Amino acid sequence: MRKSLIDRVIEPGAITAVFQPIVDIRGAHPTLHSVEGLSRGPRGTTLESPDVLFEFARRKHEEPVVDRAAIAAILAEARALPGDLPIHVNVHASTIGRDQGLPDYLKRLAGSAGIALHRLSLEILEHSNYVEEGQYLGAIAALRAAGIGIALDDVGVGTSNFRMILLTKPSMLKVDRFLVDGIAEDLFQQATLRAVRVVADQVGAVVVAEGLEREEDLAMLRELDIELAQGYLFSRPRLADELVRLLPIAPFGRRREMGVELAELAAAG
Amino acid sequence: MMSTATLASAPPQPLRILLVEDDPGTRQLLATALERRGHEVTRAEELDEAGALLEYRDYDVLCLDLDLAGLNGLEGLDLIGEARARRPNLRILVETGNGNPRVHETCVERGAAAIFLKGSPLSELQRLVESARGGA
Numbered sequence: 001m002r003k004s005l006i007d008r009v010i011e012p013g014a015i016t017a018v019f020q021p022i023v024d025i026r027g028a029h030p031t032l033h034s035v036e037g038l039s040r041g042p043r044g045t046t047l048e049s050p051d052v053l054f055e056f057a058r059r060k061h062e063e064p065v066v067d068r069a070a071i072a073a074i075l076a077e078a079r080a081l082p083g084d085l086p087i088h089v090n091v092h093a094s095t096i097g098r099d100q101g102l103p104d105y106l107k108r109l110a111g112s113a114g115i116a117l118h119r120l121s122l123e124i125l126e127h128s129n130y131v132e133e134g135q136y137l138g139a140i141a142a143l144r145a146a147g148i149g150i151a152l153d154d155v156g157v158g159t160s161n162f163r164m165i166l167l168t169k170p171s172m173l174k175v176d177r178f179l180v181d182g183i184a185e186d187l188f189q190q191a192t193l194r195a196v197r198v199v200a201d202q203v204g205a206v207v208v209a210e211g212l213e214r215e216e217d218l219a220m221l222r223e224l225d226i227e228l229a230q231g232y233l234f235s236r237p238r239l240a241d242e243l244v245r246l247l248p249i250a251p252f253g254r255r256r257e258m259g260v261e262l263a264e265l266a267a268a269g
Numbered sequence: 270m271m272s273t274a275t276l277a278s279a280p281p282q283p284l285r286i287l288l289v290e291d292d293p294g295t296r297q298l299l300a301t302a303l304e305r306r307g308h309e310v311t312r313a314e315e316l317d318e319a320g321a322l323l324e325y326r327d328y329d330v331l332c333l334d335l336d337l338a339g340l341n342g343l344e345g346l347d348l349i350g351e352a353r354a355r356r357p358n359l360r361i362l363v364e365t366g367n368g369n370p371r372v373h374e375t376c377v378e379r380g381a382a383a384i385f386l387k388g389s390p391l392s393e394l395q396r397l398v399e400s401a402r403g404g405a
Contacts (some may be wrong), residue, residue: 002293005315046313046322054320 006062008051010069014042017070017077018237022088023185024209025222032247034086035230036123037074038237052102054092063092064099072108077114080240082247086119090153091242093126093164094142099137103143116215121149123174126164151208155179155196165199171202177211179230184216193224273366283293283328284308286398289319289348290364291337299332299364302391303398323352328359330398334388335365335376346379352381362397 008014019035039054042045048055057066071089077089096102110117122143144150151172152164156179165173175196183189191207200207209221212231221229238246286308290296293314300310305345311328313319316337323331333339335345343362352359363376366387373384 005318046311046318049325051325055324056317056318059317059320 005047006057006060006065006187008057009041009047010065012069012072015048015053015073016040016043016230017065017240019074019078019081019087019210019240019243020230020236020237021243022228023234024227025218025229026227030229030234032085034088034121035081035243036088036090036230037071037078039070039073039090040233058092058094064095064102067091067095067104068102072109075109075115077240078115079113081246082244083114084119085147086121087115088121088123088149088151090123090125093124093136094128095169096122096124096139097132100135103139103146103148104116106143106148107146114146118147118149120147121151121172122162123151123153123172124168124170125153127158136167156192158189169203172206172208174210174230175226178225180211180217180221180229180231181213182217184214190220190224193221193226197224197226278397285325285327286310286330286332287313287319287322288332289316289327289331289337290334291315292334295334299391299394302394303332306395306399307379308398320348322350323348323355323359328356330360330362332364332394332398334361335363335372336367336387344390346375349376349379349381359399362394364394 003011003021018038018040020038021032022034022036023030024033039050041050041053047053054063054066057063061264067090071091073228074087074089081087099105106120107117110120116130140150149172150168150170152168152170153174154162154176155165155173157176173196175193179189179192179196183193197207199205206228207226208228208230209226212218212221212229212233214233218229218233235243274287286303288296288300288303288310290299290312291314294314296314300312303310311322311326313322317330319333322328331344333348337345346359349361349363352361361381362383362385363381364374364385364387365372376384385394385397
Protein backbone atom coordinates (compact mmCIF):
# COMPACT_ATOMS: atom_id res chain seq x y z
CA MET A 1 0.00 0.00 0.00
CA ARG A 2 1.28 3.43 -0.93
CA LYS A 3 2.47 5.53 2.00
CA SER A 4 0.48 8.63 2.92
CA LEU A 5 1.77 11.99 1.75
CA ILE A 6 2.82 13.01 5.25
CA ASP A 7 4.77 9.76 5.67
CA ARG A 8 6.56 10.37 2.38
CA VAL A 9 7.42 13.92 3.50
CA ILE A 10 9.12 12.82 6.70
CA GLU A 11 11.08 9.93 5.19
CA PRO A 12 14.82 10.47 5.66
CA GLY A 13 16.20 12.32 2.65
CA ALA A 14 12.82 13.68 1.50
CA ILE A 15 13.36 17.12 3.04
CA THR A 16 16.54 18.90 2.00
CA ALA A 17 18.22 21.99 3.41
CA VAL A 18 19.66 25.26 2.18
CA PHE A 19 21.27 28.04 4.16
CA GLN A 20 20.96 31.81 4.01
CA PRO A 21 23.49 34.17 5.65
CA ILE A 22 22.41 36.47 8.46
CA VAL A 23 24.62 39.52 8.20
CA ASP A 24 25.91 42.05 10.72
CA ILE A 25 25.26 45.45 9.14
CA ARG A 26 26.61 47.71 11.87
CA GLY A 27 30.08 48.31 10.44
CA ALA A 28 31.05 49.97 7.20
CA HIS A 29 31.21 46.52 5.56
CA PRO A 30 28.56 43.83 6.13
CA THR A 31 29.99 40.81 7.94
CA LEU A 32 28.69 37.28 8.35
CA HIS A 33 26.94 36.63 11.66
CA SER A 34 25.24 33.25 11.24
CA VAL A 35 23.15 31.22 8.83
CA GLU A 36 19.50 30.23 8.82
CA GLY A 37 18.83 26.67 7.72
CA LEU A 38 15.77 26.51 5.47
CA SER A 39 13.87 23.39 4.43
CA ARG A 40 12.73 22.31 1.02
CA GLY A 41 10.08 19.64 0.67
CA PRO A 42 10.44 16.58 -1.57
CA ARG A 43 11.86 17.67 -4.92
CA GLY A 44 9.42 17.82 -7.80
CA THR A 45 6.34 17.63 -5.57
CA THR A 46 3.72 20.25 -4.69
CA LEU A 47 5.36 20.45 -1.26
CA GLU A 48 8.84 21.43 -2.46
CA SER A 49 8.23 25.06 -1.51
CA PRO A 50 8.61 25.53 2.27
CA ASP A 51 5.57 27.78 2.63
CA VAL A 52 3.33 25.08 1.15
CA LEU A 53 5.17 22.30 3.01
CA PHE A 54 4.64 23.85 6.43
CA GLU A 55 1.09 24.98 5.68
CA PHE A 56 0.37 21.35 4.78
CA ALA A 57 1.94 20.25 8.08
CA ARG A 58 -0.15 22.76 10.02
CA ARG A 59 -3.37 21.68 8.30
CA LYS A 60 -2.64 18.09 9.23
CA HIS A 61 -1.67 19.15 12.78
CA GLU A 62 1.64 17.40 12.16
CA GLU A 63 3.99 20.31 12.87
CA PRO A 64 6.03 18.27 15.39
CA VAL A 65 6.96 15.45 13.01
CA VAL A 66 7.63 17.76 10.07
CA ASP A 67 9.65 20.17 12.24
CA ARG A 68 11.72 17.24 13.52
CA ALA A 69 12.35 15.97 9.99
CA ALA A 70 13.28 19.45 8.78
CA ILE A 71 15.69 20.11 11.65
CA ALA A 72 17.29 16.68 11.14
CA ALA A 73 17.86 17.50 7.45
CA ILE A 74 19.31 20.92 8.25
CA LEU A 75 21.70 19.69 10.94
CA ALA A 76 22.86 16.80 8.76
CA GLU A 77 23.68 19.25 5.95
CA ALA A 78 25.20 21.74 8.42
CA ARG A 79 28.10 19.35 9.05
CA ALA A 80 29.64 20.88 5.93
CA LEU A 81 29.62 24.39 7.40
CA PRO A 82 32.56 25.88 9.28
CA GLY A 83 32.67 24.53 12.84
CA ASP A 84 32.13 27.87 14.52
CA LEU A 85 29.28 29.28 12.46
CA PRO A 86 26.01 29.78 14.40
CA ILE A 87 23.04 27.98 12.84
CA HIS A 88 19.40 28.97 13.10
CA VAL A 89 16.55 26.52 12.54
CA ASN A 90 12.79 27.12 12.47
CA VAL A 91 10.31 25.45 14.75
CA HIS A 92 6.62 26.03 15.40
CA ALA A 93 5.62 27.21 18.87
CA SER A 94 2.98 24.49 18.72
CA THR A 95 5.75 21.91 18.28
CA ILE A 96 7.55 23.22 21.36
CA GLY A 97 4.23 23.13 23.19
CA ARG A 98 3.37 19.57 22.15
CA ASP A 99 6.62 17.71 21.55
CA GLN A 100 7.89 16.98 25.03
CA GLY A 101 10.94 15.17 23.71
CA LEU A 102 12.13 18.06 21.54
CA PRO A 103 14.97 19.34 23.77
CA ASP A 104 16.46 15.84 24.07
CA TYR A 105 15.92 15.20 20.36
CA LEU A 106 17.84 18.37 19.49
CA LYS A 107 20.67 17.41 21.82
CA ARG A 108 20.94 13.99 20.19
CA LEU A 109 20.77 15.39 16.65
CA ALA A 110 23.34 18.10 17.33
CA GLY A 111 25.59 15.58 19.05
CA SER A 112 25.53 13.16 16.13
CA ALA A 113 26.14 16.03 13.67
CA GLY A 114 29.06 17.29 15.76
CA ILE A 115 27.39 20.66 16.32
CA ALA A 116 27.85 22.33 19.71
CA LEU A 117 24.50 23.32 21.21
CA HIS A 118 25.61 26.92 21.75
CA ARG A 119 25.84 27.26 17.94
CA LEU A 120 22.13 26.50 17.64
CA SER A 121 19.27 28.97 17.77
CA LEU A 122 15.60 28.14 17.35
CA GLU A 123 13.55 30.62 15.37
CA ILE A 124 10.08 30.17 16.78
CA LEU A 125 7.13 30.79 14.49
CA GLU A 126 3.47 30.47 15.19
CA HIS A 127 0.39 30.48 13.02
CA SER A 128 -2.25 29.77 15.60
CA ASN A 129 -3.19 31.51 18.80
CA TYR A 130 -3.14 28.35 20.84
CA VAL A 131 0.01 27.33 22.61
CA GLU A 132 0.04 24.97 25.58
CA GLU A 133 1.69 27.53 27.79
CA GLY A 134 2.92 25.34 30.59
CA GLN A 135 4.65 22.82 28.35
CA TYR A 136 5.82 25.60 26.04
CA LEU A 137 7.48 27.61 28.81
CA GLY A 138 9.03 24.50 30.34
CA ALA A 139 10.51 23.49 27.01
CA ILE A 140 11.82 27.01 26.34
CA ALA A 141 13.55 26.93 29.73
CA ALA A 142 15.06 23.51 29.00
CA LEU A 143 16.30 24.67 25.59
CA ARG A 144 17.87 27.80 27.09
CA ALA A 145 19.50 25.75 29.84
CA ALA A 146 21.05 23.55 27.15
CA GLY A 147 22.64 26.64 25.60
CA ILE A 148 20.30 26.88 22.60
CA GLY A 149 19.40 30.42 21.54
CA ILE A 150 15.76 31.50 21.35
CA ALA A 151 14.63 33.82 18.56
CA LEU A 152 11.11 34.87 17.60
CA ASP A 153 10.43 34.68 13.86
CA ASP A 154 8.04 36.71 11.69
CA VAL A 155 7.75 39.51 14.25
CA GLY A 156 5.15 42.00 13.10
CA VAL A 157 2.85 39.67 11.18
CA GLY A 158 0.26 37.02 11.98
CA THR A 159 0.39 35.80 15.53
CA SER A 160 4.09 36.59 16.11
CA ASN A 161 3.07 39.62 18.07
CA PHE A 162 3.44 41.09 21.54
CA ARG A 163 1.83 38.05 23.16
CA MET A 164 4.53 35.79 21.74
CA ILE A 165 7.25 38.24 22.75
CA LEU A 166 5.93 38.36 26.31
CA LEU A 167 5.50 34.59 26.46
CA THR A 168 8.78 33.62 24.85
CA LYS A 169 11.13 36.36 26.06
CA PRO A 170 13.40 35.85 23.05
CA SER A 171 16.98 37.08 22.83
CA MET A 172 16.48 37.81 19.12
CA LEU A 173 13.57 39.40 17.25
CA LYS A 174 13.40 38.57 13.55
CA VAL A 175 11.28 41.21 11.89
CA ASP A 176 9.21 40.04 8.95
CA ARG A 177 9.93 41.30 5.44
CA PHE A 178 6.54 43.01 5.49
CA LEU A 179 8.05 45.62 7.80
CA VAL A 180 11.41 45.73 5.99
CA ASP A 181 10.81 45.82 2.25
CA GLY A 182 10.36 49.44 1.20
CA ILE A 183 11.15 50.87 4.64
CA ALA A 184 13.33 53.58 3.10
CA GLU A 185 10.21 55.35 1.82
CA ASP A 186 7.56 54.39 4.39
CA LEU A 187 7.22 56.39 7.60
CA PHE A 188 4.88 53.85 9.19
CA GLN A 189 7.37 51.01 8.65
CA GLN A 190 10.11 53.17 10.08
CA ALA A 191 8.02 54.06 13.13
CA THR A 192 7.10 50.41 13.70
CA LEU A 193 10.69 49.22 13.46
CA ARG A 194 11.76 52.01 15.84
CA ALA A 195 9.22 50.63 18.32
CA VAL A 196 10.62 47.11 17.90
CA ARG A 197 14.10 48.58 18.45
CA VAL A 198 12.95 50.14 21.74
CA VAL A 199 11.41 46.85 22.92
CA ALA A 200 14.58 44.94 22.01
CA ASP A 201 16.80 47.46 23.80
CA GLN A 202 14.68 47.27 26.94
CA VAL A 203 15.05 43.48 27.16
CA GLY A 204 18.54 43.11 25.70
CA ALA A 205 17.45 41.40 22.48
CA VAL A 206 19.01 41.63 19.03
CA VAL A 207 16.94 42.70 15.99
CA VAL A 208 17.21 40.99 12.61
CA ALA A 209 15.54 42.51 9.53
CA GLU A 210 14.38 39.79 7.13
CA GLY A 211 13.71 40.04 3.42
CA LEU A 212 16.26 42.76 2.70
CA GLU A 213 16.58 43.28 -1.05
CA ARG A 214 17.40 46.95 -1.60
CA GLU A 215 20.38 49.16 -0.77
CA GLU A 216 18.05 52.04 0.21
CA ASP A 217 16.39 49.82 2.82
CA LEU A 218 19.81 48.73 4.14
CA ALA A 219 20.73 52.39 4.63
CA MET A 220 17.51 52.99 6.56
CA LEU A 221 18.06 49.90 8.73
CA ARG A 222 21.47 51.29 9.65
CA GLU A 223 19.89 54.64 10.48
CA LEU A 224 17.47 52.81 12.78
CA ASP A 225 20.38 51.00 14.51
CA ILE A 226 19.29 47.53 13.42
CA GLU A 227 22.15 45.08 13.99
CA LEU A 228 21.45 42.21 11.62
CA ALA A 229 19.81 41.67 8.27
CA GLN A 230 19.05 38.79 5.94
CA GLY A 231 17.88 38.70 2.35
CA TYR A 232 18.68 38.50 -1.33
CA LEU A 233 20.66 41.74 -1.11
CA PHE A 234 23.37 39.61 0.51
CA SER A 235 22.65 36.09 -0.69
CA ARG A 236 19.85 33.79 -1.70
CA PRO A 237 19.59 30.52 0.25
CA ARG A 238 22.33 28.13 -0.88
CA LEU A 239 23.35 24.53 -0.43
CA ALA A 240 25.85 24.14 2.38
CA ASP A 241 28.77 23.13 0.15
CA GLU A 242 28.00 25.97 -2.25
CA LEU A 243 28.02 28.42 0.65
CA VAL A 244 31.27 27.01 1.97
CA ARG A 245 32.94 27.42 -1.43
CA LEU A 246 31.97 31.09 -1.36
CA LEU A 247 33.10 31.69 2.20
CA PRO A 248 36.75 31.89 3.22
CA ILE A 249 37.82 29.01 5.40
CA ALA A 250 38.91 31.05 8.38
CA PRO A 251 38.22 31.30 12.11
CA PHE A 252 34.95 33.06 12.88
CA GLY A 253 36.80 36.05 14.34
CA ARG A 254 38.43 36.68 11.01
CA ARG A 255 35.27 35.97 9.08
CA ARG A 256 33.77 39.00 10.80
CA GLU A 257 36.09 41.04 8.61
CA MET A 258 34.79 39.54 5.40
CA GLY A 259 32.70 42.35 3.92
CA VAL A 260 34.44 41.85 0.61
CA GLU A 261 33.56 38.19 0.53
CA LEU A 262 29.90 38.96 1.25
CA ALA A 263 29.91 41.42 -1.63
CA GLU A 264 31.23 38.59 -3.82
CA LEU A 265 28.50 36.32 -2.49
CA ALA A 266 25.85 38.84 -3.49
CA ALA A 267 27.46 39.27 -6.90
CA ALA A 268 27.37 35.48 -7.37
CA GLY A 269 23.57 35.77 -7.35
CA MET B 270 -20.74 31.67 -24.29
CA MET B 271 -18.21 29.43 -26.01
CA SER B 272 -19.78 26.51 -27.87
CA THR B 273 -18.54 22.93 -27.75
CA ALA B 274 -17.70 23.16 -31.43
CA THR B 275 -15.52 26.19 -30.76
CA LEU B 276 -13.79 24.40 -27.89
CA ALA B 277 -12.94 21.45 -30.10
CA SER B 278 -11.43 23.58 -32.82
CA ALA B 279 -9.74 26.46 -31.04
CA PRO B 280 -7.21 26.15 -28.22
CA PRO B 281 -8.63 27.76 -25.08
CA GLN B 282 -6.98 30.42 -22.99
CA PRO B 283 -4.47 28.38 -20.91
CA LEU B 284 -5.72 28.03 -17.34
CA ARG B 285 -3.89 27.24 -14.11
CA ILE B 286 -5.78 24.30 -12.71
CA LEU B 287 -5.46 22.67 -9.29
CA LEU B 288 -6.69 19.10 -9.66
CA VAL B 289 -7.44 17.27 -6.41
CA GLU B 290 -7.94 13.55 -6.94
CA ASP B 291 -6.71 10.73 -4.72
CA ASP B 292 -6.80 7.90 -7.23
CA PRO B 293 -3.48 7.97 -9.14
CA GLY B 294 -4.96 6.52 -12.33
CA THR B 295 -7.90 8.92 -12.44
CA ARG B 296 -5.61 11.82 -11.53
CA GLN B 297 -3.35 10.99 -14.45
CA LEU B 298 -6.27 10.56 -16.84
CA LEU B 299 -7.95 13.84 -15.94
CA ALA B 300 -4.71 15.81 -15.79
CA THR B 301 -3.63 14.56 -19.19
CA ALA B 302 -7.00 15.45 -20.70
CA LEU B 303 -6.69 19.00 -19.38
CA GLU B 304 -3.00 19.35 -20.31
CA ARG B 305 -3.85 18.30 -23.86
CA ARG B 306 -5.98 21.45 -24.02
CA GLY B 307 -2.89 23.48 -23.12
CA HIS B 308 -3.72 24.03 -19.45
CA GLU B 309 -1.19 23.96 -16.62
CA VAL B 310 -2.30 21.33 -14.13
CA THR B 311 -1.05 21.01 -10.54
CA ARG B 312 -1.86 17.56 -9.20
CA ALA B 313 -2.80 17.19 -5.54
CA GLU B 314 -3.83 13.98 -3.87
CA GLU B 315 -5.44 15.19 -0.66
CA LEU B 316 -7.42 18.08 0.76
CA ASP B 317 -4.79 19.45 3.15
CA GLU B 318 -2.29 19.55 0.31
CA ALA B 319 -4.83 21.42 -1.84
CA GLY B 320 -5.64 23.79 1.01
CA ALA B 321 -1.94 24.60 1.48
CA LEU B 322 -1.50 25.21 -2.25
CA LEU B 323 -4.57 27.47 -2.39
CA GLU B 324 -3.13 29.49 0.47
CA TYR B 325 0.11 30.29 -1.33
CA ARG B 326 -0.48 29.82 -5.06
CA ASP B 327 -2.82 31.34 -7.60
CA TYR B 328 -5.08 29.16 -9.71
CA ASP B 329 -7.85 29.89 -12.17
CA VAL B 330 -9.71 26.64 -11.57
CA LEU B 331 -10.03 24.22 -8.67
CA CYS B 332 -11.11 20.78 -9.85
CA LEU B 333 -12.03 18.88 -6.70
CA ASP B 334 -12.90 15.23 -6.21
CA LEU B 335 -15.65 15.23 -3.61
CA ASP B 336 -15.24 11.49 -2.99
CA LEU B 337 -11.69 11.47 -1.60
CA ALA B 338 -10.88 8.29 0.33
CA GLY B 339 -11.33 8.49 4.08
CA LEU B 340 -13.52 11.60 3.90
CA ASN B 341 -17.27 11.98 4.13
CA GLY B 342 -17.60 14.74 1.57
CA LEU B 343 -18.16 17.43 4.18
CA GLU B 344 -14.44 18.19 4.28
CA GLY B 345 -14.54 18.74 0.54
CA LEU B 346 -17.44 21.14 0.97
CA ASP B 347 -15.44 22.97 3.62
CA LEU B 348 -12.56 23.39 1.18
CA ILE B 349 -14.96 24.76 -1.44
CA GLY B 350 -16.17 27.33 1.09
CA GLU B 351 -12.62 28.20 2.13
CA ALA B 352 -11.44 28.50 -1.46
CA ARG B 353 -14.44 30.64 -2.38
CA ALA B 354 -13.79 32.98 0.55
CA ARG B 355 -10.05 33.21 -0.10
CA ARG B 356 -10.16 33.47 -3.89
CA PRO B 357 -13.46 34.94 -5.05
CA ASN B 358 -12.44 34.65 -8.71
CA LEU B 359 -11.45 30.99 -8.49
CA ARG B 360 -13.63 28.73 -10.64
CA ILE B 361 -14.58 25.62 -8.71
CA LEU B 362 -15.54 22.43 -10.45
CA VAL B 363 -16.62 19.46 -8.36
CA GLU B 364 -15.96 15.95 -9.59
CA THR B 365 -18.11 13.24 -8.02
CA GLY B 366 -19.55 9.80 -8.61
CA ASN B 367 -22.61 10.76 -6.56
CA GLY B 368 -25.55 11.44 -8.86
CA ASN B 369 -27.78 12.79 -6.09
CA PRO B 370 -29.03 16.22 -7.24
CA ARG B 371 -29.20 17.39 -3.60
CA VAL B 372 -25.42 16.84 -3.28
CA HIS B 373 -24.88 18.83 -6.46
CA GLU B 374 -27.10 21.63 -5.18
CA THR B 375 -25.14 21.77 -1.92
CA CYS B 376 -21.86 22.05 -3.84
CA VAL B 377 -23.25 24.90 -5.90
CA GLU B 378 -24.59 26.60 -2.77
CA ARG B 379 -21.08 26.45 -1.31
CA GLY B 380 -19.62 28.06 -4.40
CA ALA B 381 -19.02 25.39 -7.03
CA ALA B 382 -19.61 26.60 -10.57
CA ALA B 383 -20.28 23.17 -12.08
CA ILE B 384 -20.40 19.42 -11.37
CA PHE B 385 -18.53 16.80 -13.39
CA LEU B 386 -20.12 13.40 -12.94
CA LYS B 387 -17.43 10.70 -12.93
CA GLY B 388 -17.68 8.44 -15.94
CA SER B 389 -18.81 11.26 -18.21
CA PRO B 390 -16.72 11.87 -21.35
CA LEU B 391 -13.48 13.76 -20.79
CA SER B 392 -14.61 16.30 -23.36
CA GLU B 393 -17.32 17.24 -20.85
CA LEU B 394 -14.66 17.87 -18.20
CA GLN B 395 -12.75 20.06 -20.64
CA ARG B 396 -15.93 21.95 -21.52
CA LEU B 397 -16.89 22.52 -17.88
CA VAL B 398 -13.40 23.66 -16.91
CA GLU B 399 -13.22 26.09 -19.77
CA SER B 400 -16.72 27.48 -19.43
CA ALA B 401 -17.04 27.50 -15.65
CA ARG B 402 -17.70 30.92 -14.25
CA GLY B 403 -16.38 32.39 -11.02
CA GLY B 404 -19.07 32.52 -8.37
CA ALA B 405 -21.98 30.26 -7.74
